[in-house]
Amino acid sequence: MSTNITFHPGSVDSEERVSLTGQRGVTIWLTGLSASGKSTIACALEQHLLHLHKYVYRLDGDNIRFGLNKDLGFDEKSRNENIRRISEVSKLFTDSSCITVTAFISPYRADRNLARELHQTASLPFLEVFVDAPLSVVEERDPKGLYKKARAGEIKGTWNFTGISAPYEPPENAEIHIKTHETDVEGSVRIITEYLAKNGFV
Ligand SMILES: Nc1ncnc2c1ncn2[C@@H]1O[C@H](COP(=O)(O)OS(=O)(=O)O)[C@@H](OP(=O)(O)O)[C@H]1O
C-alpha cells in the first residue's frame, strides 16, 4: 500500500515513441483451457513475427509461475492475482512498443476485462484471442498428463483443475476466435497475423 508517490511522466510521448521505434505495441491475450494450444500458438506466432523483424515477446503462464508468480497457487484469488500482475506486465511491454503475446488460461471473464481496461485506460491496444477446443479434445491431447491426474482426483482442493473442478468462463466478445480442433497451428498464426496486418500493427 504505497503512499506519498507521484507518477513521473517520460519525455517522449507514446506517438513519438511509435514513430522513433517504428512499431506500435499491442497485447495479444490468448485465453483457453489447458492444452487448447495457447503455448504452441504463442511460440509459433512469436517465431513468425521475429522472422519479420518485429519486436515481440511471449509471456507464458507456466514459465511466469517459475519466477515472478512463483508465490501463487491455483485457488481463485491466486489466479486473480496472477492475471492482475500479468496485465500490468503486458501493459508495460506493450507501452514499450512490443508486440506482447500472453498465454494464460485466465479463466475468469472479470480478470480478462480488467486486463483490457488497464490497457484501454493507457490507450494501449488489447486483442483477446479465444483459443478454443472442446474439453473432450483437450483431455485427449493431455500433453502434460494433468487431465488424467485431475480425473483421478490427484489435483484437488485449492489446486482445482480448470475444466474439471474449476471454472472456465469463455470470452463473449473476443476479437479473434480460433477453434484448434479445426485449425492447425500455421492456420492460427495466419489468422492472428492477418488481423494484425489489417489493423496496422505489422
Ligand atoms: N489446477 C490447475 N489448473 C490449471 N492449470 C494448472 C493447474 N495446476 C497446474 N497447472 C499448470 O499451470 C498452467 C496454467 O497456469 P496459468 O497461470 O495460465 O493459470 S491461470 O491463468 O492462473 O488460471 C497450465 O498450463 P497450460 O496447460 O499451458 O494452460 C498447467 O500446466
Ligand SMILES: Nc1ncnc2c1ncn2[C@@H]1O[C@H](COP(=O)(O)OP(=O)(O)O)[C@@H](O)[C@H]1O
Ligand atoms: N491445432 C492445434 N493448435 C495448437 N496445438 C495443437 C493443435 N493440434 C494439436 N495440438 C497439440 O495440443 C497441445 C497443446 O498444448 P499447449 O500448446 O501446451 O496448450 P496450452 O498452452 O493451451 O496448455 C500440444 O501438444 C500441441 O501439439
